[in-house]
Amino acid sequence: DMLKAADLAMYRAKRDGKNNYHFFSSALHAQVQERIRLEKELRSLIPTDHFLVYYQPIIDAKTLEISGAESLIRWDHPTRGVLPPSEFIGLAEEIGLIVEIDSRSRLKVCQQLSKWRKHNMVPPNFNVRINVCAQMLTDEELYNAIKIDLDKTELPGSCIGLEITESILIENFSTTAELLQQIQNYGVEISVDDFGTGYSSMAYLKALPARTLKIDRTFVQGVPENIDDSRILRAMIVFGKSLNLKIVVEGVETKEQARFCRECGADLLQGYLFSKPVSSEAFEQLLSSHNPD
Ligand code: C2E
Ligand code: CA
Ligand code: CA
Ligand code: CA
Numbered sequence: 001d002m003l004k005a006a007d008l009a010m011y012r013a014k015r016d017g018k019n020n021y022h023f024f025s026s027a028l029h030a031q032v033q034e035r036i037r038l039e040k041e042l043r044s045l046i047p048t049d050h051f052l053v054y055y056q057p058i059i060d061a062k063t064l065e066i067s068g069a070e071s072l073i074r075w076d077h078p079t080r081g082v083l084p085p086s087e088f089i090g091l092a093e094e095i096g097l098i099v100e101i102d103s104r105s106r107l108k109v110c111q112q113l114s115k116w117r118k119h120n121m122v123p124p125n126f127n128v129r130i131n132v133c134a135q136m137l138t139d140e141e142l143y144n145a146i147k148i149d150l151d152k153t154e155l156p157g158s159c160i161g162l163e164i165t166e167s168i169l170i171e172n173f174s175t176t177a178e179l180l181q182q183i184q185n186y187g188v189e190i191s192v193d194d195f196g197t198g199y200s201s202m203a204y205l206k207a208l209p210a211r212t213l214k215i216d217r218t219f220v221q222g223v224p225e226n227i228d229d230s231r232i233l234r235a236m237i238v239f240g241k242s243l244n245l246k247i248v249v250e251g252v253e254t255k256e257q258a259r260f261c262r263e264c265g266a267d268l269l270q271g272y273l274f275s276k277p278v279s280s281e282a283f284e285q286l287l288s289s290h291n292p293d
Helices: 002-016 021-048 089-094 098-118 134-138 142-152 173-185 202-207 227-242 255-264 280-289
Strands: 051-060 066-077 081-083 127-132 160-164 189-195 212-215 246-249
Touching (some): 021 089, 066 098, 066 280, 098 134, 098 280, 134 173, 173 189, 173 202, 227 255
Parallel strands (some): 160 189, 189 212
Antiparallel strands (some): 051 066
């Protein structure tokens, strides 16, 4: 799309004979070059696998123990360091690589989890919630693919969860809902991610078989100082609980926010207060050193 936009802009600039054509086109040219370079890098890095899975702990609001984690991808870039998803996920989606990347990450998570369980490094009910891209949910094979990963690593379905966002569902709501139901029947817990933001709304809850609601971190930011923000967060937690959903609050950064969420009845907490997403090695450290206080 960016390429098309650049062509169009150049065409217009030429047609209109603007003096600034040179300046204009070279800036766009640089942008296009950068994109082409990133795309090439992304493609070439798939087989060599420069992607890392980071883990962020999810805390039981009652006991304050680590009860699970969310897996979050990083690109271990050879010159630019460890890049967050915002730098490459959009591009990977656009050029159709995200399904491949996510599939590899899922297997990696299962392998890691299998190892942690064998060494008794995680509690028995510990689970990892994996983000799934929209494209993945249109593939009926997802159910089999998940089963294969779990079988390979000798894990029960309950060890992993899937976090769902995005707008695709609108198109094929019933097929997607069926697929997710099938996956959840296998024990894999489905969460609605980023709840309350544009893409994840009440319509989702009605149509999807989700058992967990993840309240987006934008709803936590002003809490507890801002009274309106606090009321909204409380109402969202109460609302979710009344639908028998398990509530995860993301983006908990302060002790006051944690206390507020616990008082409102949230089940699980996630955020920088406990830890940023970290490498699997650092996560092992967290597991062994975490003590609730
Ligand atoms: P998300 O699923 O909403 O993930 C939560 C994001 O919030 C993470 O950003 C995490 O680092 C950040 N976060 C967690 N706690 C706090 C906090 O207390 N304060 C603040 N300010 N931020 C917090 P990250 O890792 O950069 O991921 C961004 C997004 O990229 C994710 O949003 C998810 O949509 C996407 N993503 C990440 N990993 C994957 C993946 O493996 N596959 C796919 N398809 N998407 C992924
Ligand atoms: Ca997520
Ligand atoms: Ca989220
Ligand atoms: Ca998000």
